[in-house]
Amino acid sequence: MTQSFRQSMKGKVNTVLGPVNPDKLGLTLMHEHLFLGMDKYAFTPEEATQRAWLDKPIAMDNLAAISERWKLNKASYHMYDEQTALEEVSAFAHQGGGTLVDVTSIGCGRDPLALARISRATRLNIVMGGSYYVPIYHPADIAERSEDSLAEEIVRDVTVGVGDTGVRSGIIGEVGCFWPLTDNQRKTFRASAQAYHATGAPILVHPGFDMTAPETLLRILTDAGVPPGRVVIGHLDFFFDYGFLKSLAQTGCYLEFDTFGLEDTSNAVTNAPKDIERSSDTQRMERLEFLINEGFLDRIVISHDVCWTFRYTRNGGKSYDHVPRMVVPRMERRGFTGDQIRTILHDNPRDVLTFS
Numbered sequence: 001m002t003q004s005f006r007q008s009m010k011g012k013v014n015t016v017l018g019p020v021n022p023d024k025l026g027l028t029l030m031h032e033h034l035f036l037g038m039d040k041y042a043f044t045p046e047e048a049t050q051r052a053w054l055d056k057p058i059a060m061d062n063l064a065a066i067s068e069r070w071k072l073n074k075a076s077y078h079m080y081d082e083q084t085a086l087e088e089v090s091a092f093a094h095q096g097g098g099t100l101v102d103v104t105s106i107g108c109g110r111d112p113l114a115l116a117r118i119s120r121a122t123r124l125n126i127v128m129g130g131s132y133y134v135p136i137y138h139p140a141d142i143a144e145r146s147e148d149s150l151a152e153e154i155v156r157d158v159t160v161g162v163g164d165t166g167v168r169s170g171i172i173g174e175v176g177c178f179w180p181l182t183d184n185q186r187k188t189f190r191a192s193a194q195a196y197h198a199t200g201a202p203i204l205v206h207p208g209f210d211m212t213a214p215e216t217l218l219r220i221l222t223d224a225g226v227p228p229g230r231v232v233i234g235h236l237d238f239f240f241d242y243g244f245l246k247s248l249a250q251t252g253c254y255l256e257f258d259t260f261g262l263e264d265t266s267n268a269v270t271n272a273p274k275d276i277e278r279s280s281d282t283q284r285m286e287r288l289e290f291l292i293n294e295g296f297l298d299r300i301v302i303s304h305d306v307c308w309t310f311r312y313t314r315n316g317g318k319s320y321d322h323v324p325r326m327v328v329p330r331m332e333r334r335g336f337t338g339d340q341i342r343t344i345l346h347d348n349p350r351d352v353l354t355f356s
């Protein structure tokens, strides 16, 4: 069944409303979340005054404080409201956006029918994710599950649809990991590689915060026969070493700079080596320029990775329309050509999202 599926999908993009021709995608954000529960990162502190943050609504006078302590604040880590998601993402459509990739994985609040409704209401193409995110989101029985059974679940999401919704995934990911790698994490990556072979869908990786993570994870996938050009490595904004970026680009994978608009210095990376940290949009654009000068224009994709509600416009954030509204004009002013911008925002996402 799956081989005929792969044949039938070859050359098309799988959206929540069905397959579309790749030339219909337009300007594409490769890594977003319209619905997501980051609650598995959250915890209830012992101290009453810390618990007071749990149920605080986001307001102008606590916005910075909440982004510092988002793991304590439900209003920021629950992205659950459909009307809000619709309004926030409509601004992206109004700015000329064409397609948004929602890479919320299994167990993270993925909502196929709500994505389909938002796609109809906004006329945006929405490509839904699948596979397994970081270990705290793995199913409880992950240790007993075989690689085959994990792969079957990912394949079913792509070929049949999630549950009985009939809404199908168009990308395998974000496949997540913490560092160091564990056997269960290796298993989710190998299962994702199997799912690629069965479907031809691309794979999107959320690497652990270690300089060796991206290449190690890419190698697990390529050892399992996935061509590097079918893999997007996400969150490379966090990696400051240009030599590292160049050697990763030389493998032939796509390099994703996916937290454009997040410049909040109160929102720091913890538990990572010091060369892994948040960037500014200027630093992100400098890395794009470096990679273009090195000849890797056709490997770059960008996005915002909106994953907390304090990134919504209504909460003082830059939301889903920041790239077309603010980043593109800044790229133009820095000397990016129209062709280069088109390659990054239209052609590269189109090429990687097209089933092979």
Ligand SMILES: [Zn+2]
Residues within 6 Å of the ligand: 031, 032, 033, 103, 174, 305, 307
């Ligand atoms: Zn993400």
